[in-house]
Amino acid sequence: MKNKLIPFRNNKRIVYFLILIVVLSSHLSWAQSSKTDPCTEFTLNIKKEGGKSDTVRLFYPDCAANGFDTILVLNGPVTYRGTVERATEAILYTDIRYRYLDGPPVIRFIIEPGLINLSFSSENDTVRNLKITGSTSQAEKENWETANAALFDPHYRGSLDSLYEKRTAAVIVYIKAHPDSYFSGLLLDHYKRRMPLDSAQVYYTSLTTRVKQSWIGKSILKELFALSGDMNFRKQNSDPAFFSQLEKIKSFHDLSLPDITGRVHHLSTLKGKYVVVDFWGSWCGPCFENIPYLNNLVAAMKGKPVAFVSIAIDKDLDKWKRAMAKHHFPGLNLVDTAGFAASYYNVPWVPKYVIIKPDGSIANGDAPYPISGELKPLLLSIINKKE
Incomplete structure (x- = not known):
């Protein structure tokens, strides 16, 4: 029983986690300089000890199917491949109604090729006797x-600051001692935002090729690559052809992207205007929530030199075209399949809003969401300051 998709609703914590995972899985091809092995199989035996049968949700990035959410009915041991x-x-999730990433009914574990056996019992919706x-x-x-x-x-x-400092220190010690461990990669993935970006890059570089080529390693690189301003790090960790094009981009006006008809738009045609750039993805619920507020902003900027x-x-x-048909973003709508714009503007996740000056340089590289009500006064202050 596999791949019955059930949407997660009404919980922003898990929604943003889903957004991040989809972004990671959809934007890694350009950021890998070495070829990876094909998808490899694993077998997971799941057994609930005692009590009545149970329905569980298994969430993970399936390499071949690109699926994430699977419902399994445990009426005795179940084998999942x-x-x-x-x-x-x-x-x-031993409670399929649960929507958080951690908690009593949640089991987080590492999958790797081969046979994995997982057993547990449940008491008052709390996982017990996990093995x-x-x-x-x-x-x-676990060790x-x-x-x-x-x-x-x-x-x-x-x-809490002291506690996280101690945790991060323990993480660094482990990564340094175990560069060929997938778990080292997972630790770095979880704690990379609690250390300086340049340090995270050093620890990523120290990992072996085997770890870097895992989904965990790609997850780390996706975010570090997007956030990094270190072009040497980017060059070492990207396809040479991709990097040669990326380093040619010096401003917004150097970008050329296609619209839904395939027509390529040279953004140099927007010279002389302020530009509000909205980065989004077809899977991104918060992106769609901001559309009405973005439309209001467009109306408020009528008559001003803003695109x-x-x-x-x-x-x-x-998927992009289906999302375009369902959701109507204002202004010029383009797609960045190659990842040049997203890389240049450091976009590890969406939505992200950037304000561009008339000369193509960045006025604000991480502008507030339209829904916050803060984008309009910020944009006006930038325009008025120039005027």
Whole structure:
């Protein structure tokens, strides 16, 4: 029983997590300089000990099917087979109504090729007696968490900043000692935002090719690549042809992107105007929530030297076109399948809004969402300051 898709609703924490995962899976081809192995298979045996049968949700990035959400009915042991790019993190929800990434009914574990056995019991919607065997990376994770249990004590009395500093320090020690571990990659993926960007790049570079070519490694690189201003790091971790084109981009006016008809628009035609750029994706609920507020902003800017450009970062043109038919973004609508615009403007996730000056340079590279009510006064202040 596989790939019955059920949408997650009414919870922004998990929605943004889903957005990030889809972005990661759809924008990695240009950021890998070496070829990866084909998808490899894994087998997952799931068993609930005692009690009545249960329905669970398995969430992970399937390498071949590009699927994430699978419903399984546990009426006795169940065997699930899927594919993975070397290693990835999975989440098993023992309560399919639950919408958070951690909590009593959540099992987070590492999937890698081979046979993995997972058993648990449940009491008052809380996972008990969890046992996972067959995944070397998962065993490393459990050993590390046991060794650092004091850093995850819910009754810790110190400051949260101090606690996270200690956790991050423990993470760095492990990564340095185990560069060929998928779990090291997972630790870096989880803690990269708690360390300086240049440090995260150094620790990523220290990982072995095997780890870098896993889904976990690609997840790390996607965000570091998008955020980094270090062109040497980008050059070392991207396709040479992609990088040669990327380094030619010096401003907004150097970009040329196609619209839904395939017509290529040279954005140099917008010289002399302020431009509000809206980066979005066909999977992005918050992107669509901002459309009415973006329309209001367009109306408010009538008569002013302002243009609006919406750039989708989709790889799948059919999904983009379906989203375009359903949702109507104002202004010029373009798609960035190659990832040049997203890379130049450091777009690791969407939505993202950028304000461009008339000369093509950046006035604000991380502008507030239209829905916040803060974008209009910011834009007016930029225009009025110039005037």
